[in-house]
Amino acid sequence: MLLVEGLLRYPFQTFLLLAGAVGLCYVIYQRFFHPLATYPGPFLASLTDLWQVHQFLTLKQPYHLTDLHAKYGQIVRYGPDKISITDEAAVPILYQKGGKMFPKTEYYNAFGAAHPNVFGMRDQTEHSIRRRHMSHSFSTSSVKDMEGYIDDNISILKDKITAYCMSGTTFDLKEALQYYVIDVLGELAFSQSFGAQEANDEDHVPPVKEHSLLAAATGSWPSMTAWLKKWLPIVPSKALHKLFEGRAACAALASKCVTTRLQDLEKVRDDDNAASSQRKDILTSLILARHPDTGEKLTQTDLETEAFGFIIAGTHTTGATTSLLFYHLLHAPEIMSRLVAELDAKLPDLSADEPAYSITVAESSLPFLRDCIKENFRITPVFTMPLARRVMDPAGVTIGAYHIPGGTSVAICNHAFHHNPVVWGADHNRFDPLRWGDPATNQKSRLLMHFGLGGRQCIGKTVATTNIYKLMATLLREFHFELADDQERSDVVSGLYQDKLPSMISVGVSDLEAPLMVKASVRGGKVIYDSGTV
Numbered sequence: 001m002l003l004v005e006g007l008l009r010y011p012f013q014t015f016l017l018l019a020g021a022v023g024l025c026y027v028i029y030q031r032f033f034h035p036l037a038t039y040p041g042p043f044l045a046s047l048t049d050l051w052q053v054h055q056f057l058t059l060k061q062p063y064h065l066t067d068l069h070a071k072y073g074q075i076v077r078y079g080p081d082k083i084s085i086t087d088e089a090a091v092p093i094l095y096q097k098g099g100k101m102f103p104k105t106e107y108y109n110a111f112g113a114a115h116p117n118v119f120g121m122r123d124q125t126e127h128s129i130r131r132r133h134m135s136h137s138f139s140t141s142s143v144k145d146m147e148g149y150i151d152d153n154i155s156i157l158k159d160k161i162t163a164y165c166m167s168g169t170t171f172d173l174k175e176a177l178q179y180y181v182i183d184v185l186g187e188l189a190f191s192q193s194f195g196a197q198e199a200n201d202e203d204h205v206p207p208v209k210e211h212s213l214l215a216a217a218t219g220s221w222p223s224m225t226a227w228l229k230k231w232l233p234i235v236p237s238k239a240l241h242k243l244f245e246g247r248a249a250c251a252a253l254a255s256k257c258v259t260t261r262l263q264d265l266e267k268v269r270d271d272d273n274a275a276s277s278q279r280k281d282i283l284t285s286l287i288l289a290r291h292p293d294t295g296e297k298l299t300q301t302d303l304e305t306e307a308f309g310f311i312i313a314g315t316h317t318t319g320a321t322t323s324l325l326f327y328h329l330l331h332a333p334e335i336m337s338r339l340v341a342e343l344d345a346k347l348p349d350l351s352a353d354e355p356a357y358s359i360t361v362a363e364s365s366l367p368f369l370r371d372c373i374k375e376n377f378r379i380t381p382v383f384t385m386p387l388a389r390r391v392m393d394p395a396g397v398t399i400g401a402y403h404i405p406g407g408t409s410v411a412i413c414n415h416a417f418h419h420n421p422v423v424w425g426a427d428h429n430r431f432d433p434l435r436w437g438d439p440a441t442n443q444k445s446r447l448l449m450h451f452g453l454g455g456r457q458c459i460g461k462t463v464a465t466t467n468i469y470k471l472m473a474t475l476l477r478e479f480h481f482e483l484a485d486d487q488e489r490s491d492v493v494s495g496l497y498q499d500k501l502p503s504m505i506s507v508g509v510s511d512l513e514a515p516l517m518v519k520a521s522v523r524g525g526k527v528i529y530d531s532g533t534v
């Protein structure tokens with residue numbers, strides 16, 4: 001009685017006491033009684049999703065997670081109900097055969113607007129219909145039909161690099177590749193270049209990193225995502241406003257692309273000849289596509305959310321992948337020489353009429369280039385956010401030696417998985433395309449997660465890889481590239497870069513942290529341009 005009276009007399013202190021007791025019970029439950037309590041991980045991560053939000057804001061999320069796996073092993077608790085796993089047994093279970101039993105989690109809600117696009121859709125039936133709508137426009141034959149537009153953009157890039165060669169200027173190859181990739185995506189997806197190469201200007205780059213970071217950070221705290229979407233824009237913070245402005249700019253660009261394309265198609269609606277001569281870019285195929293059962297077309301809102309997804313998923317990813325491949329080759333001169341020797345031996349000279357090697361030639365006749373591309377995807381995948389899936393079976397799932405309870409969010413982060421020494425060996429930090437020559441390692445290609453796997457794997461993978469093959473074969477056949485910095489070059493020769501990953505940052509999608517400054521020269525006087533033989 002006395003105790004109750006005392007508590008009532010000091011309500012504020014009583015409140016603090018009760019809050020402290022509830023907090024303590026929560027901590028004890030999460031650490032000792034929660035179904036995931038036996039799995040190791042950072043203390044704060046086991047208590048709150050804010051730990052993962054903070055990880056994204058450090059821009060080092062995948063690298064910190066990889067370090068945690070090095071410390072704790074193949075399974076790490078990285079949120080109150082979140083498990084990250086790098087055991088290879090997880091790949092087929094969660095992704096290849098996953099289906100309805102392992103759908104995407106609420107994390108993905110942060111990536112779309114009210115109407116999710118194919119990337120953010122969590123309902124399997126809805127997703128597979130949308131995916132069928134889209135799959136033809138992403139097929140190899142469809143990309144081959146648009147190959148001329150890739151060639152036009154490679155021509156612009158080659159002209160630009162030739163000008164640097166002639167003037168002896170060093171330049172940021174990462175930036176040049178990024179501009180190229182953005183313009184190619186514009187052509188393939190929307191029949192319109194974004195003009196980044198011609199303008200040579202950062203302002204022409206859609207601010208996709210802002211959206212990715214915002215989505216990754218807010219999606220990490222699923223119970224608060226909707227609230228954060230609503231209220232964060234009014235928080236007086238310049239940094240936050242920049243993120244929201246970036247997202248709005250990407251949405252406006254997507255909307256403009258869709259409106260322009262719809263108007264173009266409307267103009268030729270009643271003219272069969274003109275209609276059949278329209279370019280079948282990815283968006284156009286989607287505009288024309290019909291629901292397999294109802295025959296309905298996609299609404300303008302649906303088209304805009306998909307267009308937004310193409311800009312977000314297709315630009316930064318491909319640009320960063322290509323820059324990283326150049327980075328690795330420039331830091332492994334013997335691999336670069338071997339690759340150039342293959343290109344010289346297998347590829348004929350290009351001519352003014354043929355500015356780039358065809359997809360067919362580049363993909364089918366260059367096995368060492370294939371291994372270099374694959375090794376780049378292994379050692380530095382760029383789509384590095386944990387690909388979170390919900391365990392739907394109330395009885396849970398057993399993966400290797402681990403039992404994961406029903407309801408858990410379980411994910412593979414491809415960077416962490418690609419650096420699991422149990423799967424890839426102690427030399428996993430070495431860029432070594434020759435490893436794929438070993439049949440036992442080559443067998444493991446099927447486990448590589450750089451494009452995800454299974455029904456939710458990247459729909460744009462053919463678009464991205466064909467572009468990368470063409471670009472690499474053409475640029476390395478025609479130009480000699482070297483690091484601009486003398487000290488860095490000599491450190492490479494001394495072996496200081498061996499087994500050392502580049503410094504990268506991640507906004508959910510990863511990229512080189514610094515510019516990739518290079519100097520280039522024209523190889524063997526073979527390059528022929530409009531202005532004559534160089």
Ligand code: HEM
Nearest residue numbers: 118119313314317318321383450451452456458459460464
């Ligand atoms: C090197 C370049 C690329 C990489 C590394 C990459 C990586 C990925 C990954 C890992 C996923 C799976 C995400 C998940 O499971 O949550 C994904 C999905 C997706 N990607 Fe890509 N991507 C690339 C290029 C592209 C391009 C060029 C486009 C389109 C123009 C694209 C469009 C998409 C879409 C729409 C999805 C969602 C697919 C679905 O859920 O059915 N990506 N990508």
